[in-house]
Amino acid sequence: MEQWRLIPLLNTSGAMQMAIDGWLLDQHRAGQMPSVLRFYTWSPVAISLGYHQRHYPDHWQSLTWQGHPLDIVRRPSGGRAVLHQGELTYAVITSGLQGDRTQVYRTLCQFLIAGMERLEIALDYGIAGRGYIHNPNCFGTATAADLVLPDGIKLIGSAQLKRGNAILQHGSIRLGPDPNLFEQVFEIPLARSPLWDISPPIPTVAAVIQALTSAAQEQFGIKLVEQPLTPSEWHDAVTQSQKWHKPTQAH
Numbered sequence: 001m002e003q004w005r006l007i008p009l010l011n012t013s014g015a016m017q018m019a020i021d022g023w024l025l026d027q028h029r030a031g032q033m034p035s036v037l038r039f040y041t042w043s044p045v046a047i048s049l050g051y052h053q054r055h056y057p058d059h060w061q062s063l064t065w066q067g068h069p070l071d072i073v074r075r076p077s078g079g080r081a082v083l084h085q086g087e088l089t090y091a092v093i094t095s096g097l098q099g100d101r102t103q104v105y106r107t108l109c110q111f112l113i114a115g116m117e118r119l120e121i122a123l124d125y126g127i128a129g130r131g132y133i134h135n136p137n138c139f140g141t142a143t144a145a146d147l148v149l150p151d152g153i154k155l156i157g158s159a160q161l162k163r164g165n166a167i168l169q170h171g172s173i174r175l176g177p178d179p180n181l182f183e184q185v186f187e188i189p190l191a192r193s194p195l196w197d198i199s200p201p202i203p204t205v206a207a208v209i210q211a212l213t214s215a216a217q218e219q220f221g222i223k224l225v226e227q228p229l230t231p232s233e234w235h236d237a238v239t240q241s242q243k244w245h246k247p248t249q250a251h
Contacts, residue, residue, distance in 0.1 A: 004094075004216075006224040007038035009209060014046035014073035014084065019240040020229070021168055022076045024093045029166035035094035037216055037224060039209050042084035046071035047185065050079040050159065057187075065181050077159035077170065083185050086177035088205050090212065091170035101160065105145045108169045112147060112156055115215035119203045123147040123155060176202050 010017070017040050027033035045065045049056060051074060063070040065085060090112070097104045106125070113123050126146040147156040158171030182188075203211075217224055229237070 002035070002220075002222045003225050004035040004037055004220070004222045005033070006213065006226045007036060008226060008228050009205070010038070010040040010229075011043050012040070013044065014042050014048055014071050016237065017042060017089070018048070018073055018075055020237045021091050021093070021170055023233075023237045023240055024091075025076075025161065025163060025166055025168040028093050028095060029164050033093070035222070036092070037213070038091050039205075039212075040089050040091070041087075041205070042071070042089070044068045044071050045083075045085040045181075046073055048073050048075045048082050048084060050074075050081070051076055051161075052078060053080060056081060060185065063181075063184055065178070070185075075159060075170075077161040077168065079157070079159035082157060082172050083177065083182060084172065085181055087175055088173045088208055089170060090173065091168065093166070093168050095164075095166040097167060101162075102145070104167060105158065105160065105169070108167075109145075109147060109156075109158065111212060111216040111219040112171075112173075114219055115208070115212035116147075116155070118211040118215065119207060121155070121203075122150055124150070126152075126154060173208060175205065175208070 010020070020038075020040075024033060024036050024038075028035065045068070047056075047060060047070055049072065053074075056072070060070065060072060092108055094108075097107055099107070109125070116123050124147065126148045145158050145160070146154050147158075148154050154174075156171050156173050158169055161168045213224060216222070
């Protein structure tokens, strides 16, 4: 049975999280790292931009949450802006998957669907709505790369980066966003947004990780071996973190 590396939950800055994802992808592509599953949260709270997203509202640069400025970072993957607060991010780094981009998304999303089903949350693939390209909010629309609840509300938004035969897919699992912060960022009242009202009750981060970890082993036919990042791996990732700091606003 193939062994994948499971990196325990990490809570650190967006620049570091993006650097770690990029470094893991490079290491895997070079044959220095097995396939990886990891989960993480963002501290401070951050807005991540898709790699090619050059414009964002000026007021984002002055936003705060609980007295701390919001971080703005750029992801190595595509897509639109994501608010990383009240959520859990997953990342899968692997290779050798067959099919086009949509087929690869579906292959990798199977463990998300199966894992959330364990928590009595049914998910299916989204359908892109009109205006996706012009919507700065990733959770404002759902594409075939995203997972939605039966009523169409988007729960998990994912993005992908491919280098050679290696794939990084990471995504945000919405658990309990602060409605006031959401409104400040996207200037859309949460009650009118296509984002939220989960039933049954919102699961905890620990419950989601446990369910998704078990589902990944079953869906991919693998064994996950937990191994935290070593001090030398942290050092290598830190050297890459500078490029994921606040992007320059394009006008």
